[in-house]
Amino acid sequence: MTASLPLTVNKRADSDRVVALAGNPNVGKSTIFNALTGMRQHTGNWPGKTVANAQGWCTYRDRGYVLVDIPGCYSLFAHSAEEEVARDFLCFDRPDAAVVVCDATCLERNLNLVLQVMEAVPRVVVAVNLMDEARKKGVTLDLPLLSQRLGVPVVGTAARDKDGLDALLDALEGTFSLPPRDQPPVTYPGYIEKAIDRLLPLVEPVAGPVQPRWLCARLLDADRSLRASMVRSLGLDPEEAPQLSEALTALRRELAEAGITPQKLRDDLAAAFVRRAEGLCRGVVKAAENADRRDRLLDRFFTSKATGFPIMLLLLMGIFWLTITGANYPSALLSDLFQRLGVVLESGLWAMGVPAALVDLLINGVYLVMTWVIAVMLPPMAIFFPLFTLLEDFGYLPRVAFNLDRCFHRCDACGKQALTMCMGFGCNAAGVTGCRIIDSPRERLIAILTNNFVPCNGRFPILISLITLFLAGAGALAGLKGAALLAGVIVLGVFMTLLASKALSRTVLKGVPSSFTLELPPYRPPQVGKVIVRSVVDRTLKVLGRAVISAAPAGLIIWVLANVTVGGTTLLAGLIGLLDPLGRAMGMDGVILAGFLLALPANEITLPIILMAYTAGTGLLELEGAALFTVLSSHGWTWTTAVSVVLFTLMHWPCATTLLTVHKETGSLKWTALAFALPTACGMAACFLFHLLTLAIL
Ligand SMILES: Nc1nc2c(ncn2[C@@H]2O[C@H](COP(=O)(O)OP(=O)(O)OP(=O)(O)O)[C@@H](O)[C@H]2O)c(=O)[nH]1
Numbered sequence: 001m002t003a004s005l006p007l008t009v010n011k012r013a014d015s016d017r018v019v020a021l022a023g024n025p026n027v028g029k030s031t032i033f034n035a036l037t038g039m040r041q042h043t044g045n046w047p048g049k050t051v052a053n054a055q056g057w058c059t060y061r062d063r064g065y066v067l068v069d070i071p072g073c074y075s076l077f078a079h080s081a082e083e084e085v086a087r088d089f090l091c092f093d094r095p096d097a098a099v100v101v102c103d104a105t106c107l108e109r110n111l112n113l114v115l116q117v118m119e120a121v122p123r124v125v126v127a128v129n130l131m132d133e134a135r136k137k138g139v140t141l142d143l144p145l146l147s148q149r150l151g152v153p154v155v156g157t158a159a160r161d162k163d164g165l166d167a168l169l170d171a172l173e174g175t176f177s178l179p180p181r182d183q184p185p186v187t188y189p190g191y192i193e194k195a196i197d198r199l200l201p202l203v204e205p206v207a208g209p210v211q212p213r214w215l216c217a218r219l220l221d222a223d224r225s226l227r228a229s230m231v232r233s234l235g236l237d238p239e240e241a242p243q244l245s246e247a248l249t250a251l252r253r254e255l256a257e258a259g260i261t262p263q264k265l266r267d268d269l270a271a272a273f274v275r276r277a278e279g280l281c282r283g284v285v286k287a288a289e290n291a292d293r294r295d296r297l298l299d300r301f302f303t304s305k306a307t308g309f310p311i312m313l314l315l316l317m318g319i320f321w322l323t324i325t326g327a328n329y330p331s332a333l334l335s336d337l338f339q340r341l342g343v344v345l346e347s348g349l350w351a352m353g354v355p356a357a358l359v360d361l362l363i364n365g366v367y368l369v370m371t372w373v374i375a376v377m378l379p380p381m382a383i384f385f386p387l388f389t390l391l392e393d394f395g396y397l398p399r400v401a402f403n404l405d406r407c408f409h410r411c412d413a414c415g416k417q418a419l420t421m422c423m424g425f426g427c428n429a430a431g432v433t434g435c436r437i438i439d440s441p442r443e444r445l446i447a448i449l450t451n452n453f454v455p456c457n458g459r460f461p462i463l464i465s466l467i468t469l470f471l472a473g474a475g476a477l478a479g480l481k482g483a484a485l486l487a488g489v490i491v492l493g494v495f496m497t498l499l500a501s502k503a504l505s506r507t508v509l510k511g512v513p514s515s516f517t518l519e520l521p522p523y524r525p526p527q528v529g530k531v532i533v534r535s536v537v538d539r540t541l542k543v544l545g546r547a548v549i550s551a552a553p554a555g556l557i558i559w560v561l562a563n564v565t566v567g568g569t570t571l572l573a574g575l576i577g578l579l580d581p582l583g584r585a586m587g588m589d590g591v592i593l594a595g596f597l598l599a600l601p602a603n604e605i606t607l608p609i610i611l612m613a614y615t616a617g618t619g620l621l622e623l624e625g626a627a628l629f630t631v632l633s634s635h636g637w638t639w640t641t642a643v644s645v646v647l648f649t650l651m652h653w654p655c656a657t658t659l660l661t662v663h664k665e666t667g668s669l670k671w672t673a674l675a676f677a678l679p680t681a682c683g684m685a686a687c688f689l690f691h692l693l694t695l696a697i698l
């Protein structure tokens with residue numbers, strides 16, 4: 001498993017200062033980052049949203065700052081890939097300063113990290129964020145007292161309302177006019193302090209920009225990942241530097257003789273921070289009693305055994321119902337509009353004397369497919385994404401993970417997989433990257449390999465179209481039936497995820513599931529306006545752009561395949577003929593299989609390709625009204641074909657982007673191949689079975 005590559009910081013001017021934004025997960029780092037840099041890092045109400053470093057720029061009082069948004073972490077002792085990314089950037093990549101963002105509603109836990117960062121970075125500013133929530137919960141904080149005790153500036157902020165950000169920049173600027181702090185933020189038990197004193201003279205000459213005291217303390221307990229980072233940034237493996245390794249060996253022997261196990265050492269190192277954080281908070285934090293009663297009531301409703309699952313299903317169906325019924329009208333409107341425009345365009349091209357073959361290529365090969373993609377995909381996405389994002393912002397997704405935790409655990413997988421699975425609904429590539437929040441390599445692999453069992457937004461439009469056209473029927477209840485069927489498909493996807501996870505942990509990825517405490521973030525009223533803008537701009541248009549960009553060349557390829565003849569048949573006909581027997585055995589046909597294959601670059605274009613292949617040479621423009629249904633049924637589609645296509649859409653190989661991401665995350669061709677083969681095998685099996693069943697019954 002590879003952590004992300006070290007980030008190259010791009011300064012705009014030599015005098016720019018590099019500032020890291022550190023903090024526990026879900027405290028608003030990305031929100032602060034976005035507000036200061038004007039960028040749009042994804043924020044969301046769940047821990048682990050950011051898994052890799054991102055940088056942005058801002059100017060304050062004529063001074064440039066490069067801000068680096070690093071993944072949330074609880075400590076720099078680095079237990080997981082994101083924590084490693086965070087630690088490496090803070091400790092080895094020499095930022096000029098760090099802003100540690102804290103959650104005002106649970107300051108003590110956050111101070112643990114503040115102290116660790118203070119040990120590793122010479123200039124630190126503390127931003128106590130979420131002050132608005134603390135106020136609502138009746139928590140009061142004495143920030144001047146905290147600042148005095150810590151010896152670094154402490155600023156209260158409410159980043160979502162852009163409150164206190166100027167004061168934060170002021171404080172940041174201020175720290176650069178003072179000499180760097182040299183007082184250590186914590187004192188360790190005597191035996192550790194003595195060991196540090198002995199190591200310091202050996203470490204100081206080789207530490208480079210790294211804080212020597214921090215390095216000494218970590219060396220006592222260095223694991224492989226830390227040593228690798230030291231080799232990378234300092235060119236030094238402590239176990240191979242002769243004097244240092246001798247001193248370390250001697251120290252370890254002495255500690256062992258004194259009965260101090262590595263585990264005790266580790267515990268003592270960590271406990272020093274916890275104790276100091278406790279002391280710092282005394283008198284600084286005053287909490288009102290019963291502050292989070294509302295959240296506890298909501299939690300009981302959303303996560304209890306009796307109501308958790310039914311509510312989850314109802315919400316899912318509600319979202320789908322709104323999406324399906326809401327999208328019908330604008331879809332029809334758009335496709336009508338595009339059709340008229342196409343006629344005008346085509347006659348324009350004729351009038352300009354463009355050759356017939358080129359008109360055919362432009363209109364039938366490119367224009368029709370692109371506008372079809374837009375008309376069919378835009379409306380449902382413009383409804384689905386904002387709704388989904390609202391739930392995410394409100395804090396519901398972690399409750400889904402909590403509900404599913406037991407299911408995943410029973411399959412010997414990690415409960416956090418429920419979260420990465422939810423990310424897969426947006427984009428499987430993002431879901432696969434998100435698996436970095438899972439600490440155990442075994443469980444992370446399981447999550448990566450099974451992520452494709454939930455449909456990404458590239459596949460939703462196909463599912464929605466086919467269910468509406470072939471399976472939901474007409475009439476008043478069609479919308480409801482469609483929503484129920486779609487929810488059923490999703491449930492099947494989740495079920496297959498669980499089944500595949502179980503199969504993997506019984507075979508190639510054996511092991512015991514690790515336990516973890518899933519953090520439930522507070523419920524937050526979603527910011528409706530921003531959610532809509534974000535989900536329309538970031539998600540809808542991005543997906544649509546990808547679809548259009550990959551559909552255009554696909555249209556060209558299809559057109560060429562359909563028009564180049566070798567030995568009497570077109571290339572397209574040849575390919576389709578080759579795939580036809582397999583396609584038919586799976587309840588589909590050669591064209592459909594060819595569509596799935598050619599859509600490897602982006603799932604969005606499967607159905608457009610199928611349409612193009614069916615209509616190659618005829619042109620869609622002559623068709624009326626429900627063109628899609630007419631084309632498909634005139635090529636022999638019935639409801640059973642639709643079911644097979646739905647099954648195979650849910651379960652087949654991941655798109656090229658996702659496969660590349662799997663390869664990047666696992667660094668292994670073997671696992672990438674399995675990520676390809678696993679869903680494909682399941683999909684083929686499901687299609688064969690369904691086809692046999694229909695043969696036997698119908
Ligand atoms: N009420 C309130 N909400 C905030 C504030 N700052 C951030 N949020 C919300 O808190 C949630 C988490 O914010 P992010 O910026 O994604 O947090 P993060 O620290 O980057 O999280 P990770 O990347 O997961 O570590 C989002 O829903 C934000 O809108 C604030 O000052 N007040």
Ligand SMILES: [Mg+2]
Pocket residue numbers: 029030031042043049050069072
């Ligand atoms: Mg973030």
